[in-house]
Amino acid sequence: MRPAGRLAVTVAVAMLTVGVGALPASATPSGSGYVDGDGGSPTNDWAGEGVVNQSTRSRSAAAGLWQALLFSQGYLGSWDDVDCAFGPDTAKATRTFQSDHGLTVDGSVGPQSLGAADDYLRLAPKGSYDQVLAGTGSRTVSFLRVTGNIYAFQYAANSSWLYAAYTNRSTLC
Numbered sequence: 001m002r003p004a005g006r007l008a009v010t011v012a013v014a015m016l017t018v019g020v021g022a023l024p025a026s027a028t029p030s031g032s033g034y035v036d037g038d039g040g041s042p043t044n045d046w047a048g049e050g051v052v053n054q055s056t057r058s059r060s061a062a063a064g065l066w067q068a069l070l071f072s073q074g075y076l077g078s079w080d081d082v083d084c085a086f087g088p089d090t091a092k093a094t095r096t097f098q099s100d101h102g103l104t105v106d107g108s109v110g111p112q113s114l115g116a117a118d119d120y121l122r123l124a125p126k127g128s129y130d131q132v133l134a135g136t137g138s139r140t141v142s143f144l145r146v147t148g149n150i151y152a153f154q155y156a157a158n159s160s161w162l163y164a165a166y167t168n169r170s171t172l173c
Contacts (some may be wrong), residue, residue: 032148032150033165033166033167034062034148034150034151034163034164034165034166035049035062035065035114035150035151035164035166036145036148036149036150036151037145037149037151038149039130039145039149041123042118042121042122042123042130042132042143042145043118043119043121043122044115044118045118045121045145045149045151046111046114046115046117046118047111047112047114047115047118048111049062049110049111049114050062050110050166051108051109051110052066052086052108052109052110052166053086053091053094053107053108053109054086054087054088054091054107056108057086057166057167058085058086058087059084059085059086060084060086060165060166060167061084061153061162061163061164061165062164062165062166063084063085063086063090064082064083064084064153064155064162064164065143065151065153065162065164066086066090066094066109066114066117067081067082067083067084067086067090068082068134068141068143068153068155069117069120069134069141070090070093070094070097071135071139071141072120072134072135072139072140072141073097073117073120073134073135073139074139075093075094075096075097076089076090076093079156079157080157081093082155082156082157084162086109091107091108092107094107094108094109094113095107097113097116097117098112098113101113101116103116120134120135121133121134121143122134124142130144130145130146130149131143131144132144132145132151141153141154141156142154144161146163150163150164151163151164152164
């Protein structure tokens, strides 16, 4: 099987594993229920996203996507910190990220923080899917933009692809 075919199978299995059931339309400003983009440059994909913090959508794959981005930029120490639970350590790392980027420092992730974070995203070399990368070396994190420009991220602990849903924390993360 070609690499692109294997990737398609992996993404399809991830969809079934994570679940893509009905989500409330209010989960994000766009109503998709997932972190998503516009299909153009990844550096402007996340500025319109919803809020994730210790009290709002704190246990979600969207929180895991944020943690993966923080890890890729050195704000979290290891992949063990990517657990899809927005707790005190993630809030502290978020405040440091916000301070470093001249944002309002509140420990809450929203359009401003995500808009600054997506500046670190870059398209991978040409492929069948929009693979988006952040970080370098051992801190490189892979993201995919799939159907509907929904983002998934590759969870390093088990190499699974997780759709960045605002609800329904995956059993994988």
